[in-house]
Amino acid sequence: MIRQVLILLLIFVLQIPKAQTIDLSSADAFFDITTDIKSGKEISKEQWKRFEKSSVYRRFASRDNPFLINTIKESIELVFRKTEKNKYQIDSLLSISEEKIKQDRKWLLKKLIVENYININKHYNEIKSFRKEYDFESLIYKSRKKLSAFLIHPIDSLTNLKPIHFFMLNADAKNEENAIIVDLNSFYNLTDKQRVELITHEYFHNYRERFENHKFNYKSDLNYMIDMIQNEGIADMIDKAIGYEEFYSREPFTYLSPLMVKSYNSAENDLERLHKVVLQYSLNKITKDWMVDSLLNIVKFNGHPIGFYMANQIVKAGYRKQMIKTFYEPLEFYKLYNKAAKKRNLFLLSDEFMEFVFKR
Numbered sequence: 085m086i087r088q089v090l091i092l093l094l095i096f097v098l099q100i101p102k103a104q105t106i107d108l109s110s111a112d113a114f115f116d117i118t119t120d121i122k123s124g125k126e127i128s129k130e131q132w133k134r135f136e137k138s139s140v141y142r143r144f145a146s147r148d149n150p151f152l153i154n155t156i157k158e159s160i161e162l163v164f165r166k167t168e169k170n171k172y173q174i175d176s177l178l179s180i181s182e183e184k185i186k187q188d189r190k191w192l193l194k195k196l197i198v199e200n201y202i203n204i205n206k207h208y209n210e211i212k213s214f215r216k217e218y219d220f221e222s223l224i225y226k227s228r229k230k231l232s233a234f235l236i237h238p239i240d241s242l243t244n245l246k247p248i249h250f251f252m253l254n255a256d257a258k259n260e261e262n263a264i265i266v267d268l269n270s271f272y273n274l275t276d277k278q279r280v281e282l283i284t285h286e287y288f289h290n291y292r293e294r295f296e297n298h299k300f301n302y303k304s305d306l307n308y309m310i311d312m313i314q315n316e317g318i319a320d321m322i323d324k325a326i327g328y329e330e331f332y333s334r335e336p337f338t339y340l341s342p343l344m345v346k347s348y349n350s351a352e353n354d355l356e357r358l359h360k361v362v363l364q365y366s367l368n369k370i371t372k373d374w375m376v377d378s379l380l381n382i383v384k385f386n387g388h389p390i391g392f393y394m395a396n397q398i399v400k401a402g403y404r405k406q407m408i409k410t411f412y413e414p415l416e417f418y419k420l421y422n423k424a425a426k427k428r429n430l431f432l433l434s435d436e437f438m439e440f441v442f443k444r
């Protein structure tokens with residue numbers, strides 16, 4: 085009997101389709117082009133076309149607005165082709181003023197991309213061998229296990245999570261439609277424990293999508309932001325539990341570091357501002373557009389700092405387990421924050437706010 089069960093189990097396991105879980109075509113296209121540029125060759129139209137067809141760069145190339153794909157291609161030429169003119173241009177880009185960045189956020193992105201590419205160029209051969217030798221399959225295994233350990237109920241072994249596509253842009257990873265996209269250089273710069281935590285963070289977003297309250301989230305911009313704050317706040321507990329200060333204190337995050345630390349330190353104040361703006365709107369004192377514009381200013385970095393601040397207060401007050409149990413339900417997260425805030429003497433969200441946001 086046991087034998088039969090084992091054989092049946094084996095057949096079952098063999099029948100599970102093995103989806104493409106890792107895609108390195110964009111990272112490889114990046115290496116192909118940069119290797120040629122570094123040895124002084126010109127890049128043909130066909131080569132750029134191949135580059136634009138690889139898994140991640142294809143996403144950017146197919147956008148109506150070509151800003152991002154053009155910036156990527158220009159930055160590659162700028163960093164990997166050594167000329168006096170390029171050196172001069174890089175220097176002026178790196179010394180760009182905070183003022184100019186404030187006026188147009190595009191400058192920040194340009195700067196972050198160039199900084200990342202300079203970092204890649206510094207350890208070019210090492211990162212190339214890393215791409216060849218790293219055990220990506222075991223990364224997936226460990227990250228799934230980590231997500232299970234983080235959640236109260238382990239994920240089913242049959243749960244499909246999105247494939248991971250590597251590319252080079254800036255220090256970031258994102259849960260996108262059909263794939264999780266990860267910058268290979270920032271991934272390379274992490275310790276192996278941190279790499280697993282980074283992927284687990286994105287797997288968390290991916291897994292949470294199945295439970296999300298779509299009706300609530302997509303009802304308004306306000307609701308979407310409220311949900312995003314919970315989503316990022318809990319996810320940051322996976323990879324940034326050591327705190328922003330320590331997390332961002334190393335390459336390739338050094339430029340982002342002061343911004344993230346500052347946003348975290350002002351999170352309680354920002355939450356209070358968010359609360360005020362929503363109440364003003366609820367009393368018809370400001371228009372909807374005015375509210376949304378103000379919230380976009382207050383809720384920085386997709387809600388990470390405010391969310392992480394709230395999650396930290398919840399954990400410090402001893403409600404971690406409840407927070408994880410209801411990881412997809414914003415109402416519970418905001419209620420738990422208030423419980424924690426009462427206990428810890430922090431800014432409290434009013435009943436009017438809670439009624440307006442969650443019972444409309």
Ligand SMILES: [Zn+2]
Nearest residue numbers: 285289316319
């Ligand atoms: Zn995230």
